Amino acid sequence: MTALPTITPVSAALEPLLRARLDGKAKPPGSLGVIEDLAVRIGLIQNRLDPRIAQTDLYVFAGDHGLTNEGVSAYPSSVTAAMVGLYLSGRSSVSAFAKATGVRVHVVDAGVDADLPAHPDLIAAKIRRGTRNAAREPALTQDEVLRAIAKGVEIARSAAADGADVIALGEMGIGNSSSAALIMHRLAPAPLDDCVGQGTGHGAEGMARKRAGVARAAQRSDATAPLAVLCEFGGCEIAMMAGAVLGAASVRRVVLVDGFISTAAALAAVRLVPAALDYCVFAHGSAERGHPLMLRALGVRPLLDLDLRLGEGTGAALAAPLLVAAANLLTDVADLAEVLAGPG
Template structure:
């Protein structure tokens, strides 16, 4: 399929950014990983990065046919209910977005309901939920390609609108099951290392979830990213993978939230390896597989707060760190100017 071209980030300017930071009015390396982040932002921008005042959280929503098997502790109807909560401005992600000064929009990638129009919702629905991956492929190849393409277009349109940084979140009951299967095949990793409690399984529920995912995994041995998406879904994961590639093609950073968004990033990076350089992994969630997935990608997240909500909440909490790192390059005086009274 035709995905937007992504330029490989040129690392040759790293030494110049390090020298710029070392000249600031602070001890060498005193701001630790924030300095590393500042260098990355400069390299992404090919010069001084923007201040990232205009930030947009995109919450991709979709349902999963496999939830009929009991992979989640909650019914699929909760997806639609939570979409309504986002649009009413009353979800945790809304509160966090307001706290950090980010816009929020919901993307209907595949909610199993006909949703009424809303100014804060983008209708990108491919179909009403994925099929039951425990017994058949969750998506067709055409549906996968449509979801990827729509995600890339949504990201690029947001950049054209003037947003300087994108944060990704998700809502989809049962989507930790799809994410675990994607991680199993693309990390790769043993399936039992990828499966966690999701939104709240007890021990019996977790054992049932593991058994269902083993059944799903035995249907196909594929390890090709597009085929893995088709076998295991879901539409919101595929659309987020497209959005990551779209943001990277526009050379803007994309904030990666928890386990499910990281699974989408894993897909995006396996499809377009250059996209990795534009991904900022924001936190390590409490979901069992997330730490192992991050290790497979050889990335260290900015935060570790035992979050396991999704919605983009961890990405939003990391946004002030990104803004601070950017301003470190532009707003902090040089030590030489301080010592010589040239402020």
């Protein structure tokens, strides 16, 4: 098995100094609540009293799923490739949000079931053209999962070398909420019914098909080890996102995790290398059914609650300015002693 990257757990040694620095700012101690906690978190990740968030790169990992043959999605797999084109044109929801918040968007072809034309903002990293049907056989081989993880590690480390302080995760893949539900079911763990939500938007009949298809996949394999779960139920984009979490954490970068599917990838990464959790900030609490339970399983609190359930990295793009603000709190706000001393 290919070695997973080494991740150094975040040390709490600087926390008292970071807290004291915040308490000494020109504001009542603790008055900025979660933003102060976030500032401390960023300082600990970067291991410095003056953390800096100048560049956030958001990667939208795209892949298709053979499980769609079971009727788990309201849309055909061809929509994945069409949406990739929309991201690259700059006319998607995440494109609009990223433009508003200064986030750089890149698209990764992790496993789209189509031949995509070259584009400056498209990273060609295809593991295979869609996964196999997880209701009938393992979605991916171990070699495919390990190659996806390794590529995710490489992408994250390359982003860091290119100046990214934050690596944000988004995704697109018809059928991937079903894959994420199965990963959550085994790795949270949680009852399957609590993990399956509307995804792209099913009515009652569609939800019945989705639940039945996901149940067939769950009944086919009893895998619970994280690598085996990714083989049985994962997507190329989910495994690659898990690798990106590990890669970013290995070079002490903040990982900004989007919604339900991105969190399932982070869950897999954390089950593979528990120290990766220290580097993850969760952007928002999705309206997708299983997301609150998965966040609780990880013991984390998201920054925003906006009833989003689109994916794409939309929540991560919206949350990105909060990280900048938190870091600026430590570096740009005057000390109270300065104010009390008065002019001159």
